[in-house]
Amino acid sequence: MKRWTLWLPLLAFVAVVLVAALALMAPGDRTVRSALVGKPLPQFALAPLVAGKPGVATSDFSHGGPRLLNVFASWCIPCEAEAPQLLRLKQLGVPIDAVAVHDTREAVTNFLRRNGDPYRGVGDDPASAVQLAIGSSGVPETFVVAGDGTILMQHVGAIRDEDVLAIAHAAGVVG
Amino acid sequence: MTAEAGLAALWFAAALAALQLVMAAMGLRTGREDVLAATRPIAVVQGVLAAIAMGCLVSVFLASDMSVRLVVENSHSAKPWLYKLAGAWGNHEGSMLLWVTILGIAGGAVALLERRLSERSLIATLGAQATIALGFYAFLLFASNPFARVFPAPPDGLGLNPLLQDPGLAFHPPTLYIGYVGLSVAFSFAVGALVTRDVGPAFARAMRPWVLGAWIFLTLGITAGSYWAYYELGWGGWWFWDPVENASLMPWLAATALLHSVTVLATRDGLRAWTVMLAVVAFSMSMIGTFLVRSGILTSVHAFAVDPRRGAFILALLAIYIGGALALFALRVGTVREGARFELLSREGGLVANNLLLSVILGIVLIGTLYPLVAAGFGVQLSIGAPFFNKAAGPVALVLLAVMAAGPLIRWRRDDAGELMERLLLPIAAACFSFAGLFLLGESMRLLPLIGLSLAAGLAVASVAPLWKRNLRRTPLFTWGMVVAHLGIAVSLAGMACDSAFTQERLVAVRPGEPVSVGPFSVTLVGIRPLIGENWSGLEAHLAAARGGNTLVLTPQLRFFANPPTNTNETAISTRWDGQLYTVLGQPDGTGRWQLRLWWKPFVTLIWAGGALIALGGALSLLGRVSRERRVALREVWA
Numbered sequence: 001m002k003r004w005t006l007w008l009p010l011l012a013f014v015a016v017v018l019v020a021a022l023a024l025m026a027p028g029d030r031t032v033r034s035a036l037v038g039k040p041l042p043q044f045a046l047a048p049l050v051a052g053k054p055g056v057a058t059s060d061f062s063h064g065g066p067r068l069l070n071v072f073a074s075w076c077i078p079c080e081a082e083a084p085q086l087l088r089l090k091q092l093g094v095p096i097d098a099v100a101v102h103d104t105r106e107a108v109t110n111f112l113r114r115n116g117d118p119y120r121g122v123g124d125d126p127a128s129a130v131q132l133a134i135g136s137s138g139v140p141e142t143f144v145v146a147g148d149g150t151i152l153m154q155h156v157g158a159i160r161d162e163d164v165l166a167i168a169h170a171a172g173v174v175g
Numbered sequence: 176m177t178a179e180a181g182l183a184a185l186w187f188a189a190a191l192a193a194l195q196l197v198m199a200a201m202g203l204r205t206g207r208e209d210v211l212a213a214t215r216p217i218a219v220v221q222g223v224l225a226a227i228a229m230g231c232l233v234s235v236f237l238a239s240d241m242s243v244r245l246v247v248e249n250s251h252s253a254k255p256w257l258y259k260l261a262g263a264w265g266n267h268e269g270s271m272l273l274w275v276t277i278l279g280i281a282g283g284a285v286a287l288l289e290r291r292l293s294e295r296s297l298i299a300t301l302g303a304q305a306t307i308a309l310g311f312y313a314f315l316l317f318a319s320n321p322f323a324r325v326f327p328a329p330p331d332g333l334g335l336n337p338l339l340q341d342p343g344l345a346f347h348p349p350t351l352y353i354g355y356v357g358l359s360v361a362f363s364f365a366v367g368a369l370v371t372r373d374v375g376p377a378f379a380r381a382m383r384p385w386v387l388g389a390w391i392f393l394t395l396g397i398t399a400g401s402y403w404a405y406y407e408l409g410w411g412g413w414w415f416w417d418p419v420e421n422a423s424l425m426p427w428l429a430a431t432a433l434l435h436s437v438t439v440l441a442t443r444d445g446l447r448a449w450t451v452m453l454a455v456v457a458f459s460m461s462m463i464g465t466f467l468v469r470s471g472i473l474t475s476v477h478a479f480a481v482d483p484r485r486g487a488f489i490l491a492l493l494a495i496y497i498g499g500a501l502a503l504f505a506l507r508v509g510t511v512r513e514g515a516r517f518e519l520l521s522r523e524g525g526l527v528a529n530n531l532l533l534s535v536i537l538g539i540v541l542i543g544t545l546y547p548l549v550a551a552g553f554g555v556q557l558s559i560g561a562p563f564f565n566k567a568a569g570p571v572a573l574v575l576l577a578v579m580a581a582g583p584l585i586r587w588r589r590d591d592a593g594e595l596m597e598r599l600l601l602p603i604a605a606a607c608f609s610f611a612g613l614f615l616l617g618e619s620m621r622l623l624p625l626i627g628l629s630l631a632a633g634l635a636v637a638s639v640a641p642l643w644k645r646n647l648r649r650t651p652l653f654t655w656g657m658v659v660a661h662l663g664i665a666v667s668l669a670g671m672a673c674d675s676a677f678t679q680e681r682l683v684a685v686r687p688g689e690p691v692s693v694g695p696f697s698v699t700l701v702g703i704r705p706l707i708g709e710n711w712s713g714l715e716a717h718l719a720a721a722r723g724g725n726t727l728v729l730t731p732q733l734r735f736f737a738n739p740p741t742n743t744n745e746t747a748i749s750t751r752w753d754g755q756l757y758t759v760l761g762q763p764d765g766t767g768r769w770q771l772r773l774w775w776k777p778f779v780t781l782i783w784a785g786g787a788l789i790a791l792g793g794a795l796s797l798l799g800r801v802s803r804e805r806r807v808a809l810r811e812v813w814a
Contacts, residue, residue: 003509009452010501013459016545017494020463023548024470024486075763077742102764 036135040149041069044130046123049100050108056097056123061149066171067095069143070119071131073103074111076139082158083115089164090118094171098122101131101139144170178243178322181231185272185322188224188279189312191217192305199302203295203370211298215286218301221308222283229263229276232321236263242328245269245321251332261345267469267485268321270348275311277349277356281385282308285360290808292364292381293373300367307359310492318488347403351396351423355461357389358426361433362458365451366500369507374447379440382454384801386437389457390430391793397423398786409744409759411680411774413782416564421544422464425537429457432533435526440514443587445523447514448504449530455504459497460537466493467544518589525582532575539567569623576630576668580637583657602640606633620676627672635665652799660792667785673754673778684768694775696720696727696756703769711735713745716760716769720749731760755779 036042045057061067070086072079090096098119100108108122125131134143135154144153144167153170155163168174195217202211235243236259239252249269250262258265264273282304289297315321364382368374400423405413414420433453439446470486517523543559584598610629613620638661641654681693690699701717713734720727729747749756754777761770 006505006508009455010498010505013497013501016463017490017498019545019548020466020470020490021487023551024490104766 036151037154039151041143041145041151042133044133046099046125046130049103049105049122049124050112051105053119054121056099056121058149060097060121061145061147063147064095065147066152067097067145068167068171069134069145070096070098071101071134071136071139071141071143072098073101073139074107075103078158079140080111080115082140082160083118085159085161085164086118087116089159089168089171092164092168093173094168095120099125099130099134101125101128142167177231177235177238178240178324181228181235182320182322184224184228184231185312185315188221188228188275189309189316191221191224192279192308192312195221195305196302196309199298199305202298203302211294214298214301218286218304219283221305222279222281225276225279229272232269232272233260233263235322236260236269239332241330241332242324242326244323244325247325247329247332249332253331257342257345264348265345268315268319270352271311271315271319272321273349274352274356275308275315277352278304278308278311278359281356281360285363285385289381291377291804292367293371293377296364296367296371296373296378297381298367299370300363302370303363303366304360307363307496310495314485314488314492318485347396347399350392350399354389354391354393354396354430355426355465357385357392358430358454358458358461360385361389361454362496362500365454366503369451369500369503372507372510374440374451376441376444379437379450380804383434383437383441384797386430386433386454386457387793387797387800390427390434391790391797393423393427393430394786394790394793397427398783398790401786402783406746406748406757407743409746409772411678411757411759411772411776413674413779416543416559416561418544419468421540422467425540425544426457426461426464428533428537428540429453429460432530432537433457435529439523439526443515443517443523445514445517446527446530448508451504451508453530455497455500456537459493459500460541462489462493462497463541466490517587520585520592520595521589522582522585522587525578525585528578529575529582532571532578535571536568536575539571540564543567573626573630576634576664579661579664580630580634583641583661584637598640599637602633602637605636606630608632624672624676627668628676631665631669631672634668635662638662638665652802653796654799656792656794656796656799658792659795660789663785663788663790663792665785666781666788667783670778670781670783670785673781674776677777678779679775681773682770683773684764684770686768691771691773693773694754694756694777696722696773696775698729698756698758698771698773700769700771706732708734714760716758716771718747718758718771720756720758727756729756729758731758733760733762750780753777 041058041061043058045059046055048055056069061069068086068089086096096118098121100122103124103126112119123130131139134151136143138156140158142155142159143151144155146152153167155167159167165174195214198210198214198217201207202214232245236246236250237256239246239250239259241247241252245266245268246262249266250259254262263269282301285297285304286301289300292300361382364378364385368378397420400420401413404415404420405411433450436446436450436453440450466486466489469489543563546559580602581595581599585595606629609632610625613625613628638658641658642650679694681691683691685691685700687700687702690697692698698718698720701719703714703716706713706715711734713732715730715732718729718731720729727749729749731747732745734743734745744759744761747758754775757774757776759772761772763769
């Protein structure tokens with residue numbers, strides 16, 4: 001065996017250590033990158049579900065400023081947990097539309113009475129067709145959509161207290 | 176008071192480790208008998224002190240002493256005692272203390288029991304052990320003191336992650352740690368042998384029981400971890416190629432290779448440099464594994480508290496130990512005399528093939544695990560999962576299994592190809608027969624499970640072939656060990672192939688009374704009732720699973736824990752002779768229907784039964800080796 005080949009294992013090891021050290025110094029970005037981030041919102045038009053509120057359609061996202069699209073269900077416990085945070089976002093001046101998945105009029109009306117109502121419109125998505133089309137795999141999920149209909153951000157899971165600022169920032173209401 | 180005693184014991188142990196290192200270095204340099212002789216007892220006392228520190232931590236946890244920060248953060252006075260006990264090592268500080276405790280006890284055992292190795296090599300080994308221990312003592316004392324107090328003491332603790340409240344998991348980390356530490360002993364032996372340039376059969380024989388022991392515990396740890404993930408996570412899978420799973424698989428692969436190469440060194444005095452290299456690699460894989468898990472730089476289903484400073488500390492230790500050992504290897508191994516040569520077609524050749532193939536698989540797993548880190552460095556976010564690992568490692572593993580069938584039937588030094596084929600006739604026939612049989616019977620089996628099952632049949636026959644025409648009572652225990660372990664691989668492989676070929680899955684939303692069919696069962700949701708547990712509340716489904724005239728009752732649960740607030744799924748699994756019925760209760764959909772996830776998994780239990788057989792084979796082998804060494808030693812005393 002050539003003498004220099006004996007140093008190869010050490011060299012490979014140094015490379016591994018360097019990679020690990022770099023990763024340690026710059027902790028990776030943990031946000032989920034949806035394949036749809038940066039793409040326009042897919043076409044859909046959902047009928048209204050709750051009395052006195054409109055439904056939701058792609059055309060609602062083609063004018064004005066950024067807004068949120070919240071995918072939720074009245075039977076989902078984390079959705080109740082995130083309700084106060086959605087109300088805060090509404091107070092901060094972000095318009096919020098919702099897609100209600102596998103739900104009924106009475107259940108959603110009750111849900112909004114119990115937990116407060118942050119929504120402009122609530123669309124009825126009885127078979128998850130729209131939920132799947134926009135790349136959401138569960139409830140709750142929240143999309144930040146720009147004024148021109150481009151998806152800016154996808155938040156998977158309940159919005160916790162500490163997420164409110166980041167979402168408000170992405171929606172352009174706080175610097 | 177107990178906490179302070181533990182801390183004091185830890186400081187004394189650290190001081191003794193420093194002394195052990197100085198004495199070993201001085202003794203090797205000056206060759207003074209009295210200095211060399213003092214190193215052994217120091218190693219023993221160091222082990223005892225580390226064990227005392229661990230004992231203090233356990234007693235603080237059992238007493239729920241809420242003035243100790245670690246207890247507050249990881250325990251709760253209302254917890255069952257088993258989880259109070261497990262809480263002692265179910266966290267970062269405690270697990271590191273457990274690590275040095277096992278390390279100290281292992282060092283003490285080497286000092287007390289090892290008689291075959293030359294005195295100088297043994298002292299160099301103890302010096303290397305002390306160096307490793309010192310790093311971990313420093314880590315504990317300066318960056319993660321398990322005995323830190325809080326003032327004022329809070330009324331109660333925060334609780335243990337509910338997913339970890341499981342009897343199996345209470346013993347999962349200690350099992351893996353014993354494995355990791357065993358590999359550190361092998362590493363120390365290798366460094367000691369490099370220091371004294373004494374790489375030969377005596378070194379291999381001294382190292383072998385430690386490698387075997389480590390390997391048995393790693394096998395058990397991985398098998399148990401896989402079953403835990405299977406029934407606790409409720410996803411129906413048994414291996415997810417998760418970074419933490421890979422972290423335990425990589426040392427196992429390296430230890431498996433080492434186990435085989437050390438045999439060549441012990442019996443035929445071959446593969447000297449390679450065996451030393453593998454001993455270094457095996458321990459570095461367990462350190463890299465610990466680093467990946469503890470630093471949190473990879474996202475995983477195993478969430479541990481993340482602290483970049485701790486990651487940096489482990490990385491620094493890793494760089495010093497492994498970098499140092501590899502540099503020593505490069506400098507010294509050229510001066511180690513070349514070992515005995517052998518023909519390509521020989522037992523040695525087969526074992527080299529085993530080593531190369533295992534190394535390739537190890538390389539694939541390592542690259543797949545680290546690649547997301549490299550990609551993140553270039554700003555690309557990606558995750559590597561089952562599709563890559565199965566495609567890249569699967570074919571190599573199949574070749575390895577084929578070699579494994581032939582290996583034990585090849586003669587040492589040189590063999591004849593024609594005669595070997597005669598010995599392999601029966602296994603090959605068994606494989607071909609099952610291939611044809613399955614092909615004709617199974618209407619739509621995919622190719623890979625089909626190959627897997629046929630290979631398993633051939634391998635099973637080949638595994639027991641070494642016992643053919645032998646007097647079974649006079650066959651050495653370590654031969655039995657090899658047979659049982661290889662048979663275990665065949666059994667496990669059969670389980671994996673059956674699971675991937677024949678599993679049936681149903682995801683349904685049902686009202687009570689509606690039957691759902693899965694596999695041979697018809698499952699009906701009878702009702703849902705609320706439940707109150709020791710530290711949780713929940714819902715329990717009552718399922719009736721009918722098959723033929725028999726009805727089984729399964730009760731999967733959905734649990735809500737208050738401390739910390741979390742939901743978990745408790746699967747209900749019914750094990751039959753021909754497979755498992757696996758049921759999970761999901762969410763209600765708001766209209767009176769409940770989500771149910773049902774699997775029928777034929778012969779899936781063979782996977783873990785095989786794992787247990789592999790570990791049993793290791794244990795038989797270890798017992799055989801140790802008792803033979805003792806007989807030899809006794810004979811030498813009497814001669």
